[in-house]
Amino acid sequence: MLLSWNYRQTEAICTVPIMGVGPRMNKFYIETFGCQMNVHDSEKVIGTLVGKGYSQVETPDEADLVLYNTCSIRDRAEQKVFNRLNDFKKRSKDKVIGVLGCVAQQEGEKIFDRAPYVSLVAGSASYNQFPQMLVQLEAGNRRVTGLSLDTEDTFEVPYTRRDNPHKAFLTIIEGCNKSCAYCVVPMTRGPERSRASAGVLEEARQLVLNGYSEITLLGQNVNSYMDPSDAGLDFAKLLRRMGEVEGLKRVRFTTSHPRDFVKEIVDAVDENPVLCNHIHLPVQSGSTTVLDRMQRLYTRDEYMRRIEWMKNAKRNIAITSDIIVGFPGETDEEFAQTLHLLDEVQYDAIFAFKYSQRPNTPALQYKDHMSEEEKGSRLGVVQEHQRQIQIPRNASYIGNVEEVIVDGYNKATQQWLGKNTQNKTISFSHPVIPGSGGDGSTIEGSYLKVRVTRSGPSSLGGEAVV
Numbered sequence: 001m002l003l004s005w006n007y008r009q010t011e012a013i014c015t016v017p018i019m020g021v022g023p024r025m026n027k028f029y030i031e032t033f034g035c036q037m038n039v040h041d042s043e044k045v046i047g048t049l050v051g052k053g054y055s056q057v058e059t060p061d062e063a064d065l066v067l068y069n070t071c072s073i074r075d076r077a078e079q080k081v082f083n084r085l086n087d088f089k090k091r092s093k094d095k096v097i098g099v100l101g102c103v104a105q106q107e108g109e110k111i112f113d114r115a116p117y118v119s120l121v122a123g124s125a126s127y128n129q130f131p132q133m134l135v136q137l138e139a140g141n142r143r144v145t146g147l148s149l150d151t152e153d154t155f156e157v158p159y160t161r162r163d164n165p166h167k168a169f170l171t172i173i174e175g176c177n178k179s180c181a182y183c184v185v186p187m188t189r190g191p192e193r194s195r196a197s198a199g200v201l202e203e204a205r206q207l208v209l210n211g212y213s214e215i216t217l218l219g220q221n222v223n224s225y226m227d228p229s230d231a232g233l234d235f236a237k238l239l240r241r242m243g244e245v246e247g248l249k250r251v252r253f254t255t256s257h258p259r260d261f262v263k264e265i266v267d268a269v270d271e272n273p274v275l276c277n278h279i280h281l282p283v284q285s286g287s288t289t290v291l292d293r294m295q296r297l298y299t300r301d302e303y304m305r306r307i308e309w310m311k312n313a314k315r316n317i318a319i320t321s322d323i324i325v326g327f328p329g330e331t332d333e334e335f336a337q338t339l340h341l342l343d344e345v346q347y348d349a350i351f352a353f354k355y356s357q358r359p360n361t362p363a364l365q366y367k368d369h370m371s372e373e374e375k376g377s378r379l380g381v382v383q384e385h386q387r388q389i390q391i392p393r394n395a396s397y398i399g400n401v402e403e404v405i406v407d408g409y410n411k412a413t414q415q416w417l418g419k420n421t422q423n424k425t426i427s428f429s430h431p432v433i434p435g436s437g438g439d440g441s442t443i444e445g446s447y448l449k450v451r452v453t454r455s456g457p458s459s460l461g462g463e464a465v466v
């Protein structure tokens with residue numbers, strides 16, 4: 001790996017200078033695709049821009065600088081980005097357009113050829129150089145890149161613009177050192193870099209002082225967090241320290257990788273109610289042979305042992321997962337094992353995806369790629385199977401009194417929406433109707449008790465206990 005000084009001084013910003021001084025950019029628009037890491041990166045980019053005197057606008061037409069923070073996890077996500085750029089092309093005169101995130105990192109300078117009106121292409125590992133990139137753009141350079149992955153730095157900014165005033169994301173680790181055969185993330189986000197625990201805990205305390213009550217710790221694989229400072233906390237210890245931050249009501253974390261998921265994490269959750277009793281532990285497939293071809297580094301049995309730890313906990317830990325169907329060569333029998341695994345685990349929710357071929361990934365070379373129709377039909381089968389599991393699971397909540405944080409109000413149904421510690425959405429009635437008294441009354445952000453009276457496959461409903 002290159003030393004960081006080398007990266008900083010010579011590699012971060014490669015530009016093809018164009019003579020002349022560029023227009024002063026004042027207003028920016030940003031649109032974000034992809035996962036929570038991308039959402040939070042955008043919050044930090046917005047903070048950086050606002051700190052430099054820019055103001056955020058609601059539509060690309062009003063902006064001088066238009067940024068797309070992109071996702072390339074599946075082919076459709078990537079296509080969305082190019083469609084958006086194409087739509088925008090006609091109106092792009094006099095605007096500076098930047099492509100950030102995973103498509104930027106993956107496609108690199110090829111984006112300038114495919115979309116010549118783009119002036120900035122930068123991946124997330126170079127965002128700590130964002131201010132310098134802005135200077136280059138303001139100087140009129142129209143091929144500014146930040147594409148180096150040779151960094152040990154994390155993207156920490158003095159000011160982060162968060163939209164939700166109650167719930168905050170907090171990055172603890174960036175990048176990924178795994179090499180799942182289907183996945184672009186190690187290539188688009190670079191190697192793992194953990195943040196020092198003192199900075200993480202200080203940011204958590206500041207968030208509480210600013211009124212936040214829920215924090216989600218973020219990383220592609222939070223379980224491999226390893227404090228680079230002398231404190232030397234591993235993830236389970238960091239969780240325990242987070243659970244002790246005064247005034248914090250809820251701590252969540254995502255995503256966990258089964259290989260690095262240790263029992264101490266379950267123990268920490270079990271012993272501290274501030275740590276939410278929901279764990280997202282993506283399995284991807286219920287078949288050991290598919291897991292092996294996916295290079296997931298665990299067997300079905302090893303995964304099930306981790307599920308046992310959670311099931312044996314004193315608290316009722318909700319478990320969710322990601323599933324990929326139609327991985328190259330997936331036989332009927334291997335697919336059936338995924339369905340059996342759903343029966344065995346009894347997940348609270350799953351996110352299921354059709355396998356999507358991604359550039360430069362090992363799985364591209366595998367034999368027996370499945371047709372889209374076949375993948376589509378397996379996706380339907382998995383989703384329906386899980387739906388049947390969720391119906392009775394959710395029905396078992398009827399009669400419970402659950403504490404929710406109130407997220408918002410649905411005017412159409414005249415119901416408030418909240419989430420319990422297990423991350424289940426509960427819609428409920430409450431005497432406060434927003435705006436009814438002309439005083440902007442709201443219960444958003446507060447914690448309330450709700451009695452569950454009805455359930456569906458993916459939600460619960462009830463009444464506030466007032």
Ligand code: SAH
Nearest residue numbers: 182183220255282322323353354355356358
């Ligand atoms: N780091 C996390 C999340 C990775 S991306 C983890 O390891 O779990 C989120 C999900 O997208 C993955 O869990 C996987 O289910 C899905 N995914 C990733 N690459 C994919 C691909 N090529 N095709 C289909 N789904 C994919």
Ligand code: SF4
Nearest residue numbers: 176178180183185220
């Ligand atoms: Fe991708 Fe695997 Fe890393 Fe998750 S752990 S980001 S699926 S390579």
Ligand code: F3S
Nearest residue numbers: 034035071072073102
């Ligand atoms: Fe997408 Fe990149 Fe996240 S590929 S899912 S935005 S890490």
